[in-house]
Amino acid sequence: MIEIEVFMLGTSAAAPTKDRNLSGIAIRYDGKILLMDCGEGTQRQMLRYGLNIYKIEAVFLTHIHGDHVIGLAGLVRTLSLYNRTEKLTIYIPKGYSKALLMLLHFDKPVFKYKIEVIEVERGKVYSDEKVSVKAFRLEHSVKTCGYLLEEKERRRFTEKAKRAGLKGKEFSEIQRKGYLQVNGKRIDIKEVTELILGRKIVYAADTRPVEATVRAGRGADLIIHDASYIEKDKGLARERMHSTAAEAAKIAKKAHAKRLILTHISTRYKETQDNLKEAREIFRNCDVAEDGMKISL
Template sequence: MLRVIFLGTGGALPTRNRNPSAILINREGELIFFDCGEGTQRQMMRARTGMMSLTSVFITHFHADHILGLPGLIQTMSFQGRTKPLVIYGPAKVKEFACILSNIGYYNLKFEIRAVEVHPGDIIKRDGYSVKILKTEHSVPSVGYALVEDSRPGKFNRDRAIELGVPVGPLFSKLQNGIPVEVEGKVISPDEVIGPSRSGRTIVYSGDTRPSDDVRRISKGADLLIHEATLADEKLDWAIESMHTTAGEAAKLAAEAEVKKLILTHISSRYTEDPSVIYNDAKKHFKNVTVAEDLMEIEVPYSK
């Protein structure tokens, strides 16, 4: 399972249709947050995602619309008896922010909040995947993130194994686990019956940024690029001034990176009633594009 749940897809101002930024990834039952805007825990309840399997929160930057959901979420998890530490990753000031979270109000947390400051080029290795830290260009210190799964073993060629004299049964499992086997005095090595390794899946999240060379580079061939598209192309001057990206710019970056799918988020409140202009601007440059909506869920499949 690699499921992406868009809990908040709006810009700086929440609207009746869009909460501020919050993206939840469920990977094999492990919940991972990328940003956590105001009202996120209620969105989690609406999406029926649960909370206690949350292991990590990756913050792109410390503007309020990307972090204000954390105090309430942390307090709720404490009320529900969480004892496992929660790790919060982010750019400069993440340690000060974590200290505030631990001490705000009069409640006593029952679990530890651990803060890890990250910088572009860092790689956080986890079980079965890594998170790469990307350089972005916003009005405050900011980063983007790429979740990159480890490579998978190649496919087992059953017919080839039988052709080489390997009987169906336990020896198949040994070969699949990389262990050579002996059949009638002949040693069969795994590489004789297992194809080349296959890539895992890659999800890239830009956070708030102008079009970034690092995001473009790391997104090369990615299964999914989640990119901000705060404004329509007609507002390019404003996008440049506020250090955001237009829908057309995000789509051009996706096309250059040859990603498989692009989802646009962080949509300005001016497009609350009709985000079609965002979609139309992007569609001119990249075909497989979707404008995210709150509570939208997608499954990221393996490449064929």
């Protein structure tokens, strides 16, 4: 089983603080990194937490608000300075590629690699050998997408494989073909393996609590949710189209998720005990994100 590591690079809402950078999440697995959001200072946060920016395979932006995208302007220049040659793909909600390209090209740089911007709305947007990423619609003051990263299902050989007489190269052969003739008998892959379901990570920010997140997060190993405010400031959460810690917890509970991380914390909360308390009363396995927090799945 591969290790999937989630690094919280920035956990502050709207403006940075001494302790919290603007939004950014790096998901590392199998030697590559998928970056979700790229607030100002994200590249430096990656350096701080020992993440290699050259391993970034793709960037998934939730929406065009500055606190989620401005860091990309610097990051793409650093990659060019150090001679990246592989294409970089950036995903952004439909209607915003032009604005993003303006940010990336404002001083007419010559990049040594191709930058591809793809607009997304719903459904599968990315896939490689190990994982896929789906976009879903959130509810915020501009068009915003959440992302569901799903590890692909795998098959693991059971005792029956040996009993059936499989050996050596036959293991990879049956995985490739789905069946194999062994000692004159046809064996189906399903007879000698068990299905291992993939792990799921959901990132939902910035947003009001919505059913789409519950659907995407059903049984998820981890939901990372907007929790800009707490209940005593719920009027602000509604007005500015964000969520409270309690609202995020209700989403995780409804989805039967395994773990919840609250992020995008308003600068008004110097301490976050109240944020944690109100969420844990609803959903126990919950933490308030901190910059540099690493979650291994």
